[in-house]
Amino acid sequence: MRIKSAKPTIVEADMTPMIDMTFQLIAFFMIVTNFEQTQADERIKLPTDRLARPPLQARETEVVLNIGFLRNSDGSKADPNAYIFYGGDPIPVLDYGPRLKREYELSKRQYGEEKAKDITVVIRADSDVPTGLVQELIKMGQESNFSKFALKAKSGEDGAE
Amino acid sequence: MKFRKHGGDGGGKVEVNMAAMIDVVFQLLIFFMLTLKILAPEGDFNINMPLGAVGTPDPTQTPPMDLKVTLQANEDGTLNQLFFGGRGLGNDFPACFERLNFEIAQVAGSGQATGEDIEVEIKPDYNLHYRYIVRAISACRGRMVGNKMITYIEKIKFAPIERPGG
Numbered sequence: 001m002r003i004k005s006a007k008p009t010i011v012e013a014d015m016t017p018m019i020d021m022t023f024q025l026i027a028f029f030m031i032v033t034n035f036e037q038t039q040a041d042e043r044i045k046l047p048t049d050r051l052a053r054p055p056l057q058a059r060e061t062e063v064v065l066n067i068g069f070l071r072n073s074d075g076s077k078a079d080p081n082a083y084i085f086y087g088g089d090p091i092p093v094l095d096y097g098p099r100l101k102r103e104y105e106l107s108k109r110q111y112g113e114e115k116a117k118d119i120t121v122v123i124r125a126d127s128d129v130p131t132g133l134v135q136e137l138i139k140m141g142q143e144s145n146f147s148k149f150a151l152k153a154k155s156g157e158d159g160a161e
Numbered sequence: 162m163k164f165r166k167h168g169g170d171g172g173g174k175v176e177v178n179m180a181a182m183i184d185v186v187f188q189l190l191i192f193f194m195l196t197l198k199i200l201a202p203e204g205d206f207n208i209n210m211p212l213g214a215v216g217t218p219d220p221t222q223t224p225p226m227d228l229k230v231t232l233q234a235n236e237d238g239t240l241n242q243l244f245f246g247g248r249g250l251g252n253d254f255p256a257c258f259e260r261l262n263f264e265i266a267q268v269a270g271s272g273q274a275t276g277e278d279i280e281v282e283i284k285p286d287y288n289l290h291y292r293y294i295v296r297a298i299s300a301c302r303g304r305m306v307g308n309k310m311i312t313y314i315e316k317i318k319f320a321p322i323e324r325p326g327g
Binding site: 015019022023025026029030032033040046047048049050051052053054055120122124125126127128129130131132134135136138139142148149150151152153154155156 | 179182183186187189190193194196197198199200201202203204205206207208209210232238285286287288289290291292293294295296298299302303304305310319322323324325
């Protein structure tokens with residue numbers, strides 16, 4: 001009887017489907033990742049409105065101001081006063097004037113006066129922020145030479161927050 | 162000249178080492194997974210506000226038809242009363258804003274002036290919550306019919322600030 005000599009066999013797993021899937025996942029995450037809204041602060045609970053639609057043409061330059069409250073982990077207000085969140089620091093709204101002036105001066109130096117005047121100040125305010133503070137902020141913006149203002153809201157069904 | 166023979170039996174299979182590529186691909190995948198933030202899309206409303214007191218109007222220009230929307234607030238910042246012109250529209254949120262939208266539609270569609278000639282001035286109380294302002298601006302701006310937006314009025318401005326107690 002002849003016995004076949006058993007050669008050691010290497011089992012090679014077919015990696016092609018896994019690599020295909022991984023590339024598809026990467027493509028998905030690349031598409032859904034939104035790097036543009038990096039200036040949005042998650043502490044702000046924006047009101048929702050059906051008519052709030054993203055602008056058809058993205059603005060070249062804008063200054064985004066986030067006004068909201070310091071909140072506890074359960075979402076309740078830790079402080080009744082509203083603040084502007086600039087980076088990690090909460091700044092009282094009425095103290096923000098000098099920073100807006102500095103922002104305008106920097107924009108003027110960077111883009112020129114013509115373009116600096118065209119910059120839109122986008123205000124992202126929490127639903128519960130007093131409107132008077134939003135008006136104060138617009139007034140401070142006007143005093144710093146900004147002339148265009150926009151108020152943000154979340155797109156969606158009215159009242160869904 | 163002697164040529165060296167590659168491989169033992171002619172056409173050998175060249176195997177590319179995929180390990181490095183798979184490593185990089187997984188790292189990319191993890192990066193995108195960790196940086197992903199699911200955010201609802203946001204939109205905005207352009208708004209204007211006159212600086213200080215109202216100046217003398219230019220006699221050469223036709224002044225836009227001015228409509229006034231006043232929002233009075235309770236002490237806690239909720240809506241106390243919504244007025245269009247001098248007429249109260251109630252405070253039953255959100256139905257009062259539906260009524261405002263209807264009134265604005267009547268004015269915009271009456272043919273007295275085109276949407277560009279009409280300007281709405283919104284006068285809120287200082288402590289009124291921002292959510293009511295967004296709703297008032299939206300009611301003045303237009304309405305959605307299906308997925309299409311019908312614009313009533315483009316020009317919306319805030320009245321000068323009225324600080325409490327002065």
